[in-house]
Amino acid sequence: MYRIAVLPGDGIGPEVTAQATRVLAAAGRRFGYEFCFQEGLIGGIAYDATGQPLPQATLDLCRSSDAVLLGAVGGPKWDNLPVHLRPEAGALLPLRKALNVYANLRPAMVFPALAQASTLKPEVVEGLDIVVVRELTGGLYFGEKRREEIPGGQRVVETLVYTTQEIQRVARRAFELARKRKKKLTSVDKANVLESSRLWREVVTDMAREYPDVEVNHMLVDNCAMQLVRNPKQFDVLLTENLFGDILSDEAAQLTGSLGMLPSASLGDGVGLYEPVHGSAPDIAGRQLANPIAAVLSGALMLRHSFGLEEAAAAIERAVATVLEQGYRTADIMEPGKHQVTTTEMGRLIAELVERGELV
Amino acid sequence: MYRIAVLPGDGIGPEVTAQATRVLAAAGRRFGYEFCFQEGLIGGIAYDATGQPLPQATLDLCRSSDAVLLGAVGGPKWDNLPVHLRPEAGALLPLRKALNVYANLRPAMVFPALAQASTLKPEVVEGLDIVVVRELTGGLYFGEKRREEIPGGQRVVETLVYTTQEIQRVARRAFELARKRKKKLTSVDKANVLESSRLWREVVTDMAREYPDVEVNHMLVDNCAMQLVRNPKQFDVLLTENLFGDILSDEAAQLTGSLGMLPSASLGDGVGLYEPVHGSAPDIAGRQLANPIAAVLSGALMLRHSFGLEEAAAAIERAVATVLEQGYRTADIMEPGKHQVTTTEMGRLIAELVERGELV
Ligand SMILES: [Mg+2]
Numbered sequence: 001m002y003r004i005a006v007l008p009g010d011g012i013g014p015e016v017t018a019q020a021t022r023v024l025a026a027a028g029r030r031f032g033y034e035f036c037f038q039e040g041l042i043g044g045i046a047y048d049a050t051g052q053p054l055p056q057a058t059l060d061l062c063r064s065s066d067a068v069l070l071g072a073v074g075g076p077k078w079d080n081l082p083v084h085l086r087p088e089a090g091a092l093l094p095l096r097k098a099l100n101v102y103a104n105l106r107p108a109m110v111f112p113a114l115a116q117a118s119t120l121k122p123e124v125v126e127g128l129d130i131v132v133v134r135e136l137t138g139g140l141y142f143g144e145k146r147r148e149e150i151p152g153g154q155r156v157v158e159t160l161v162y163t164t165q166e167i168q169r170v171a172r173r174a175f176e177l178a179r180k181r182k183k184k185l186t187s188v189d190k191a192n193v194l195e196s197s198r199l200w201r202e203v204v205t206d207m208a209r210e211y212p213d214v215e216v217n218h219m220l221v222d223n224c225a226m227q228l229v230r231n232p233k234q235f236d237v238l239l240t241e242n243l244f245g246d247i248l249s250d251e252a253a254q255l256t257g258s259l260g261m262l263p264s265a266s267l268g269d270g271v272g273l274y275e276p277v278h279g280s281a282p283d284i285a286g287r288q289l290a291n292p293i294a295a296v297l298s299g300a301l302m303l304r305h306s307f308g309l310e311e312a313a314a315a316i317e318r319a320v321a322t323v324l325e326q327g328y329r330t331a332d333i334m335e336p337g338k339h340q341v342t343t344t345e346m347g348r349l350i351a352e353l354v355e356r357g358e359l360v
Numbered sequence: 361m362y363r364i365a366v367l368p369g370d371g372i373g374p375e376v377t378a379q380a381t382r383v384l385a386a387a388g389r390r391f392g393y394e395f396c397f398q399e400g401l402i403g404g405i406a407y408d409a410t411g412q413p414l415p416q417a418t419l420d421l422c423r424s425s426d427a428v429l430l431g432a433v434g435g436p437k438w439d440n441l442p443v444h445l446r447p448e449a450g451a452l453l454p455l456r457k458a459l460n461v462y463a464n465l466r467p468a469m470v471f472p473a474l475a476q477a478s479t480l481k482p483e484v485v486e487g488l489d490i491v492v493v494r495e496l497t498g499g500l501y502f503g504e505k506r507r508e509e510i511p512g513g514q515r516v517v518e519t520l521v522y523t524t525q526e527i528q529r530v531a532r533r534a535f536e537l538a539r540k541r542k543k544k545l546t547s548v549d550k551a552n553v554l555e556s557s558r559l560w561r562e563v564v565t566d567m568a569r570e571y572p573d574v575e576v577n578h579m580l581v582d583n584c585a586m587q588l589v590r591n592p593k594q595f596d597v598l599l600t601e602n603l604f605g606d607i608l609s610d611e612a613a614q615l616t617g618s619l620g621m622l623p624s625a626s627l628g629d630g631v632g633l634y635e636p637v638h639g640s641a642p643d644i645a646g647r648q649l650a651n652p653i654a655a656v657l658s659g660a661l662m663l664r665h666s667f668g669l670e671e672a673a674a675a676i677e678r679a680v681a682t683v684l685e686q687g688y689r690t691a692d693i694m695e696p697g698k699h700q701v702t703t704t705e706m707g708r709l710i711a712e713l714v715e716r717g718e719l720v
């Protein structure tokens with residue numbers, strides 16, 4: 001039995017996680033696995049109920065589960081709280097820290113049925129399937145910062161720290177992932193300027209010897225930002241430090257043209273955290289307009305990366321592709337000539353395909 | 361009289377600067393300005409002749425000129441020299457430092473005739489005309505760096521420093537530029553995480569009060585990387601710190617699909633430096649295959665930003681657009697049904713249009 005902590009959160013979070021768990025349950029029935037779902041409070045709704053955006057009970061639940069499925073947090077209602085009580089800064093960051101997830105996996109893939117949603121030409125993005133592996137706990141975002149008065153104004157100093165061990169653990173994730181995919185890894189850095197990037201490149205180069213079956217190349221971050229636009233299909237797995245990954249994973253996501261479709265995984269050595277890339281979209285919450293596919297695909301990533309259930313994960317991904325090919329669309333990706341369905345309907349269609357291999 | 365130092369450099373540098381100066385001379389005749397061109401050595405060719413990639417005589421020439429036009433430097437022949445003798449690290453960086461150019465202007469524009477060269481859909485990029493203003497002398501690239509041994513490996517610490525004054529001087533450039541263009545400035549930062557970005561945002565917000573006619577908005581860098589793909593035409597002038605600008609200016613350049621066409625300007629409070637974005641392309645050097653348009657447009661930027669000759673600058677830009685509309689193409693942008701011309705021919709066509717207003 002796999003214990004899954006479900007944290008629906010705010011906005012459309014509850015709607016989309018409901019469909020994700022429904023699809024996971026269907027996959028369990030199909031392939032003979034038992035999933036046990038336990039809900040916890042997080043975000044604004046948790047603050048309203050308990051005064052804390054990340055209550056201790058939720059943390060305890062997550063730590064004692066095998067994996068965590070998160071919906072989304074935040075909304076205008078909580079934007080003016082002190083930073084440490086706001087849903088993002090007060091819940092998401094502490095949760096990642098508590099779970100010590102240091103590798104953020106951001107797939108960017110284009111389902112054939114949706115290739116025209118991209119601003120790029122269809123032939124450039126059709127069949128795109130890349131994963132950005134971003135280091136999540138080090139670098140500039142977590143360095144010491146200070147601001148001081150100087151004549152004529154102020155001066156800010158921030159620091160960026162990386163250690164061999166921090167680079168090794170995320171690089172290993174990327175190599176293992178590359179080995180299971182197309183055996184092609186692009187490590188991104190700015191080694192012509194940054195000392196941290198030179199250490200990064202050395203560590204990756206060393207580790208490459210353990211993975212002779214994986215083709216490794218190194219690319220400067222500014223060139224990578226260009227290459228993602230020029231020819232994104234040249235990539236399979238991209239490995240980057242925290243700040244570069246923040247920028248490049250969002251750029252890669254936008255290439256697909258369907259942000260509402262993209263899942264993510266945050267992995268450490270223990271419990272993994274899975275969540276859609278999209279936000280809580282309070283403007284459409286509760287109206288059956290949300291696209292549950294990002295949450296559903298986050299569930300598939302959980303099966304693959306936390307539980308090693310590759311067959312079930314692939315079945316969910318195939319079901320999503322099939323439902324889209326058959327012309328079903330939620331409001332955000334609706335086009336003329338397609339069938340618009342609700343959040344719940346979309347979840348039901350995918351779940352059915354996963355469980356029976358066909359639509360009823 | 362305007363004194364222009366011309367540093368052709370390596371690879372295709374001499375071919376393209378020759379056409380740029382030809383076009384500048386034509387603009388001078390048309391509009392009644394006198395330009396005096398004086399050549400200096402830089403890069404690998406300077407190393408071969410003098411043992412230094414940036415000889416003192418070249419530095420003296422640049423400092424005593426009104427502006428500098430650079431071709432390109434570097435090539436495989438010099439790649440294995442010690443870093444301080446290599447063309448890029450030993451010539452370009454010291455030259456920028458010597459001229460104290462702190463604002464790098466990188467226009468990304470799509471000529472209607474070349475819109476299909478982009479990997480983005482024509483309707484997304486047609487008529488694109490944005491400028492990235494990048495801070496060029498501060499931030500992470502120039503901070504102190506150190507590497508130390510720790511148990512189990514090494515640890516690198518780098519520092520990022522920005523002062524109020526460093527931000528003010530580049531921001532002022534961007535505001536002044538925005539005022540002359542569409543009066544729209546997007547300042548890019550990561551103010552939700554970085555203290556330097558919070559200072560950046562404060563300085564820009566303060567300065568905005570002096571420019572009530574300029575519409576200012578602030579955007580996070582990862583969102584900006586997305587928005588450049590989603591809808592690049594929403595932007596006019598983008599202002600960023602050094603590292604973010606390095607990444608975003610290259611991403612923006614790639615949106616155009618025609619890297620061989622893009623000029624740049626590096627400005628301080630004295631002599632400005634103008635150069636094509638493309639490199640020295642040693643593989644095609646000396647074969648009349650190079651596209652001189654980036655160098656020609658760098659000359660137009662010089663007229664605009666160093667000499668304030670807006671009418672002459674605009675005439676050059678219009679001439680380039682016209683020559684392209686008439687179907688003339690260098691090898692790099694050749695398509696079926698167009699007329700392929702040499703580097704020299706392209707320069708002649710543009711110069712003629714600038715001087716006479718028509719092709720002979
Ligand atoms: Mg991001």
Ligand SMILES: [Mg+2]
Pocket residue numbers: 222223606607610
């Ligand atoms: Mg760059």
